[in-house]
Amino acid sequence: MHLRFYEVAPRVPYDEEVGFAHFAGTPFFVMYARESEELKVYLATMVSKQSLLHYVGAKEAETLPAHYRWWGRLKYRKGKAFYHDVEPVDMQSFLRGLPPGSAYAVWASAEPHLVGSHLGRLDAVLAKSGISGTKGRAAQVIREKLKEPILLADVRILAPRLETLRELEAAFLDRVLVLGFRTPLEFREGRIAGNSFAEWVRTPPRASAFSLLLGKRPFNMSAGKLAALAPIPNPSVIPIPPSRGLPLPDLPPIRPSGFTIGATPTGRVVKLDEGDLVRHCYIIGATGSGKTNALRLLVKNLVDRGSGAVVVLDPHGDLADSVAAYYAEQGARLTYFHPTLAPFSVNPLRLPNLASPEQARLLAMSNLMEMFTRVFWLGENAVYVKYILQNAMNALYSMKENPTFADVYRVILALHDGEFDIDGGPEWEAKLEFLKSIQQTSFVSALSRLELLATNEVLRRVFGSQDVDDTIFLEKGRLVAVNADLSSVGSEASYLIMAGFLMKLWYLVTARYGSGDRTPVFLIIDEFQRIADLSQVDVMLSEARKYGLHLILAHQHTGQLPDSVLKSVFSNTGMKLIMRINGDDVEKLKTIDRDFQTELGSVLSSLPNGGGVL
Missing domain, CATH: 1.10.10 (Arc Repressor Mutant, subunit A)
Structure with missing residues (x-):
């Protein structure tokens, strides 16, 4: 038996009908630990992380809190209560009341012999009294309990001081009822010695048929009642950070020879290859979501793999400058443009080199x-x-x-x-x-x-002649990084620089059509909204693929693009990477996949920095 320990968090929207016993399998262990202001919940189970994510947020837990000095174990005060189910009431308020330094934990495991014990008791009751009177009611209680799986439950409260432990025990017993009994339960208290806590959290409860025959009565309850005894904390009641949104399919594309761009929440490696970018790529993410780092990762892999020519157009310069600096140190084939610091000349009006x-x-x-x-x-x-x-x-x-x-x-x-x-x-x-x-x-x-x-002096220098060969834009393994720095030349001149380079590239790829040269050209445009009004962009989205030109377009929010451009982008990009977005963008982008638009609506606004939906 191989149990994995996770730190888990409730999902938002919260579902009060679901408890750990509904999905954690058996055996499972859950511990609610209040270390400071916030509650932390730890779960040990054999269920995969991928399955857990349908119900709770989960990440691997390396250690559990283990500083407790006292604990109390729940047991029957009256032996006949063994056959009756337990009715937990308002366990959320109990969890909310856990003081710092204390914890509440439950072990649960399946024990087939429990059913035999309950059936034997039911037969004995019916043999003595039939189906009427007090004994008849007792028989009905056992029947109700047997309608669900019966689980062994080792329930404990842990605290730093004996006084705190007894206060928590009293609060717990006030919230747990057993039909037909006034005080059926109690706690057996003791000091936590040596490795006893560490051994306990790794040892599910057991009860042999022989011990049951000898009259031992281990604490047990139906699975449904156990779900209420060990609930998922309600983040609107209890101070615990929620995990927002419902999970999406965790099925990365199979790309044996691809390059790694990240991993899913369950640890599955996500790889892409050049074929994923052939039908263009659209990346959107709010400021600080990790969009620029995602673009850097794509640039690095495309250049390092010699996938084709890579051209970066960047009006702010962060992306262009960072990738140019990296490849300058690497001694790679790099051509860098800055309108004032590192200019070269490109003439968009120069005739393409065609046979005719x-x-x-x-x-x-x-x-x-x-x-x-x-x-x-x-x-x-x-x-x-x-x-x-x-x-x-x-x-x-x-x-x-x-x-x-x-x-x-x-x-x-x-x-x-x-x-x-x-x-x-x-x-x-x-x-x-x-x-x-x-x-x-x-x-x-x-x-x-x-x-x-x-x-304009800068624009005349940029477009007034040509001092680089056109082949740099089509050379496999070369990076051309264009920083159209609007802070240096102004918004209008920056726009014209980007438009000029875009026109030049379009000239070159259309001019080579039919020549046999189909070296892929990956054009990465950051702050895409700055040239989105060029209708040439729409033409490129629909036609560039046949010329071996593949666009990777990135910007912050949909309000930056006219609706017609946005519609064209959605229709003509084969791969979309959506990073954290907000407001109206969620409503627009969740419809990209109508089968999962509810899940997307919950997830997209709460993605962590560097996280995305592909």
Whole structure:
């Protein structure tokens, strides 16, 4: 027999109908120990931790309190009470009244010979009196007791002083009744000597058939009454920290060659592999929930395993700086960006390297107009502004392969002043005439939207040329960490930096499509809400997988995202890691799995730091 000891806690919401005898199996031992202000409960059982978690919170207990000097053991004062069941009344108030340094403990075990003893007594009663009168009532009491399993119970109170022990004994006896008897029970008191306590907590009670024949009457009761005698403490009555929420399935995915990301409450190791991230990953957690540490863990495993290229976009810099610092020490293949401290140049307007120049221009124009539309907030009515931008880009791409935002700005300015000329034939001449007829406000609008990219010193340095090879973003085993530090450059410039890198990456993965190069690219975006309004993100969620681009998106709460974006994220991410969240987020996210939404509603707001639902 192998018993394990646990420290247990009541679950919230609390169910007063459930006691330890309902689920702990036999034998089991429960001890309620008041060490200071709070009550601690210890349970020894052969039932697995996974099963216990359906009823109580449980964690392994290394030791039990053992400083007690006196104990009292419950026994029958009147032998005939042996056959009658015990009726506990309000044991919650008894537990609440335990003073510091005292304890109440119960051992319970199954003993088949008890049933034979009770049946023998029942036959004897019926033989003498039939079914009427006092003896008939006694027979009915025994029958009722026999309807449930009968368990041996070794009940003890432990205290530091004899006076305290006797006060607790009196309080206990006031709460335990035996039908038909006035004072059927008492305690046998004694000092706790040597190892007697340690031996007792590891030795279930026993009663042999021979001892019962000799007239010994060990304390016993039905399983139902024992559940009331050894209740799960009610946290609204008793000072005991509750374990919130109902348990969820404890079934980690089977990934023999995966990497470890944590363990379940029952100690089962949780592993993932790259295949779990192929259909994108969504991570949400309140500040301090452990979200950034979870992202670091993913970055480390993806880089260390050479799973593909790993690109981190981070507007605050905590994640990007920490992973860059770690891999700089490791001598790994690392490219780090900071807009002022460690800048490099990337030109989002540079044509992708495709076999067909015309196809490259079409792809570039499509992506560029998307960028202008979303980055510069061009609405459906900004027709003329879009027309100006599109023609400016066409003109530039006919002149050079790698125009910059500053070039676009200058061309629009020249078009506005009538000073731009290009040998484009009659078609271009017609466009120039039309452009001259466009209202000045449309030119001013286009110029104002480009001005920050074209004139801001930091953004010109970042996007004004390209001094790194495009292959760094697609190189297996390389980490590109981008800190778009908004504290250094401001919110708008930080947004444009992240949007520019995002566009560059989208260029590259779409341009290589059909080339045979399908190196996975894992794009990790912390503070995802800062670029969630880019419709390119929605396109990526639905289409990026076929281009070998896999998104890992993280932020704090659902209120940061428009409902349409949130719906797209929920629909298009194959893996979701929900860390501690609050308020309305619980109501929204518990519906991710409708079969367990009640359990999720209870669990999600009370997850510990570093804990999550996968």
